[in-house]
Amino acid sequence: MSLGGGAGIQADLRTFAFHCVHGTSAITCITAQNTLGVTRVDAMAPDAVVAQIQAVVEDIGVDAAKTGMLLNQGIIAAVAEQVGLLQAKNQMRNLVVDPVMVSRTGVQLIDGDAVKTLCHDLIPKAALVTPNRYEAQILTGLEINSLDGMKSAAEIIYRDFNIAVLIKGGGMEGDLRGIDIWFDGEKLEILTTKLVDTKNTHGTGCTLSSAIAANLAQGENLFTSVQKAKNYVTTALKYSLNIGAGQGPVGHFYPLLEEAVGSGSIKNNPQFSMPNF
Numbered sequence: 366m367s368l369g370g371g372a373g374i375q376a377d378l379r380t381f382a383f384h385c386v387h388g389t390s391a392i393t394c395i396t397a398q399n400t401l402g403v404t405r406v407d408a409m410a411p412d413a414v415v416a417q418i419q420a421v422v423e424d425i426g427v428d429a430a431k432t433g434m435l436l437n438q439g440i441i442a443a444v445a446e447q448v449g450l451l452q453a454k455n456q457m458r459n460l461v462v463d464p465v466m467v468s469r470t471g472v473q474l475i476d477g478d479a480v481k482t483l484c485h486d487l488i489p490k491a492a493l494v495t496p497n498r499y500e501a502q503i504l505t506g507l508e509i510n511s512l513d514g515m516k517s518a519a520e521i522i523y524r525d526f527n528i529a530v531l532i533k534g535g536g537m538e539g540d541l542r543g544i545d546i547w548f549d550g551e552k553l554e555i556l557t558t559k560l561v562d563t564k565n566t567h568g569t570g571c572t573l574s575s576a577i578a579a580n581l582a583q584g585e586n587l588f589t590s591v592q593k594a595k596n597y598v599t600t601a602l603k604y605s606l607n608i609g610a611g612q613g614p615v616g617h618f619y620p621l622l623e624e625a626v627g628s629g630s631i632k633n634n635p636q637f638s639m640p641n642f
């Protein structure tokens with residue numbers, strides 16, 4: 366959960382709402398966070414996370430799920446155990462693991478034991494894992510500086526975990542920032558969108574993985590879910606919000622912004638990046 370509202374569960378729930386699916390959540394930690402970064406993180410007790418998952422599954426049910434910031438080994442192990450139990454009962458389909466391990470400034474957020482548990486217990490249970498540049502470096506041991514590096518990382522992650530992988534390019538240099546690599550063991554695809562020239566990229570990873578989960582929940586296949594989510598995040602970036610002194614959040618509800626501008630209720634508001642106006 367990100368109290369600045371730009372990433373974590375706030376970004377996930379906005380994305381779910383935009384896609385017309387009912388989003389639920391299990392809070393794993395509270396971050397003191399704004400557009401400049403994270404200043405403090407408080408983790409929930411693992412059994413409190415488990416209780417939240419069980420409350421949702423037992424009553425409402427899950428068509429698709431995504432994980433985000435799982436801060437320590439205890440939380441990761443508890444979530445992985447729940448996922449395993451629920452998958453055995455066919456109550457947890459379409460799991461997307463966004464392996465949040467490194468902050469946007471390149472700082473590692475979780476320790477080595479937590480990374481091991483993530484790799485050993487959780488990622489293999491997913492349908493898709495979506496590492497950014499730095500997370501792919503941790504998962505593969507490669508230094509990733511090029512498109513070829515991103516492709517090699519995708520192949521290694523598929524080989525090691527036997528699940529589909531999307532390497533996100535937002536942390537790369539230049540035009541590679543708009544490029545992601547998909548590999549599912551058969552098809553290697555370069556997903557390209559034109560680079561959106563903005564500093565306001567806070568929450569792109571959460572938004573992408575929750576849009577993928579939302580598309581899966583609506584019955585799309587995995588690759589189409591990824592393609593649609595990529596288009597969504599690209600447009601949300603074009604309408605990102607210029608708030609705070611750092612990297613502002615993406616604009617999840619851009620059609621409403623368009624409508625508001627069209628009707629004249631928002632005019633030349635410098636907080637919104639509006640490419641078409």
Ligand SMILES: Nc1ncnc2c1ncn2[C@@H]1O[C@H](COP(=O)(O)OP(=O)(O)O)[C@@H](O)[C@H]1O
Nearest residue numbers: 497533534535536542543544560561569570573
């Ligand atoms: N400036 C940008 N222009 C276009 N797409 C971008 C830009 N920055 C990030 N993206 C896209 O946002 C998505 C999230 O990627 P990334 O920012 O690398 O994830 P994370 O937030 O986990 O670090 C990816 O689809 C990536 O290509």
Ligand SMILES: Cc1ncc(COP(=O)(O)OP(=O)(O)O)c(N)n1
Nearest residue numbers: 366372373434469567568569570571
């Ligand atoms: C609470 C919380 N969860 C996840 C993240 C990572 O967010 P992401 O979408 O990868 O965007 P940035 O960190 O790059 O802004 C987070 N920051 N906070």
